[in-house]
Amino acid sequence: MATHRSCALWSYCGLRWLRVMRCCPFPGFRSSWPRGPLGVRHLSQEKQATETHFGFETVSEEEKGDKVYHVFESVAKKYDVMNDMMSLGIHRIWKDMLVWKMHPFPGTQLLDVAGGTGDIAFRFLNYVEAQHKGKLKRQLRAQQNLSWEEIARKYQNEEDPLGSSRVVVCDINKEMLKVGKQKARAQGHKAGLAWVLGDAEELPFDDDKFDVYTIAFGIRNVTHINQALQEAHRVLKPGGRFLCLEFSQVNNPLVSRLYDLYSFQVIPVLGEVIAGDWKSYQYLVESIRQFPSQEEFKEMIQDAGFEKVTYESLTSGIVAIHSGFKL
Ligand SMILES: COc1cc(O)cc(C/C=C(\C)CC/C=C(\C)CC/C=C(\C)CC/C=C(\C)CC/C=C(\C)CC/C=C(\C)CC/C=C(\C)CC/C=C(\C)CC/C=C(\C)CCC=C(C)C)c1O
């Protein structure tokens, strides 16, 4: 009994000491210590507790996932209004350009990963619907001597205005998907759209399933970008296309100065005023600075097995669209 008590006492003292050391003012000492649930260093955890970035903060990989989840849970309701305010609507043009670049064909099966509140999916649906209508019009124009009844019947028989195109929005965050579903109802999107809760690093889909994989402003938030790229490659059909819209590296020194000023001095303030959330918007601007440059990201996409990898910088490189094919 006495032995047990003294062992417990020694363990307690050990734990206290380790906790005190965790509060040590030398940052290098603290951050290099992998911690268990009690804040105690476990040698066996050294491998598991790999560190990564959450903005400019160094955190464990596990912590990063939780923090990213919390950011988007917190901003979900104000997400769309914030994007319009912060970018003065420019994000809409960037998203349009992604879908124009995709130029989907009738029947395209799209997977939009980190699809959030559905901006890419809705653009895709509008695009394929407009394409399909245009095609029908051209067909009718080409046919001579059609009666009014025949024309009306052609329109009425159009059971699938999407020409069998479909989009699956996949996101890890329930709150973002919830807002997305409400937007879909408000915009009248019903057919051809599915919402799936899932992680970009471990997609809940079979191999070779989709024609196009998109990820817009999402990959920057993923803990293991390489793993997400490999998953993109896996779920695409041979011949399928990977398209990524993401913040990138500004290539004009003057724009770069103004951009930095705007990002660090204005964005978090807007985040606080509009969404009551300074920290999430500080994370946004910091995470942008941590993301690889156009060339570095191109290499990562190639390393995941994609071919014919190209990119296009938009707005002086504030964002870039990367494209690759699974051949
Ligand atoms: C939590 O995580 C997130 C939360 C989100 O809501 C969104 C995301 C993901 C992001 C998107 C879906 C995209 C939409 C969001 C953004 C574009 C916000 C991020 C924006 C930036 C990091 C900066 C880039 C901003 C723009 C391109 C918008 C254009 C802005 C202006 C023209 C400046 C507006 C000027 C004022 C408001 C006046 C006050 C400004 C100052 C006192 C600072 C000084 C600044 C200037 C004099 C001008 C600033 C100039 C530039 C920014 C350069 C722009 C250059 C060109 C347009 C060529 C998410 O992950």
Ligand SMILES: C[S@@+](CC[C@H](N)C(=O)[O-])C[C@H]1O[C@@H](n2cnc3c(N)ncnc32)[C@H](O)[C@@H]1O
């Ligand atoms: C900035 S939003 C982009 C939303 C949308 N694509 C757009 O362009 O507006 C980033 C999204 O990535 C999602 N996300 C973050 N990590 C993810 C992961 N590992 N797997 C899937 N989605 C993730 C977030 O939940 C959030 O909805």
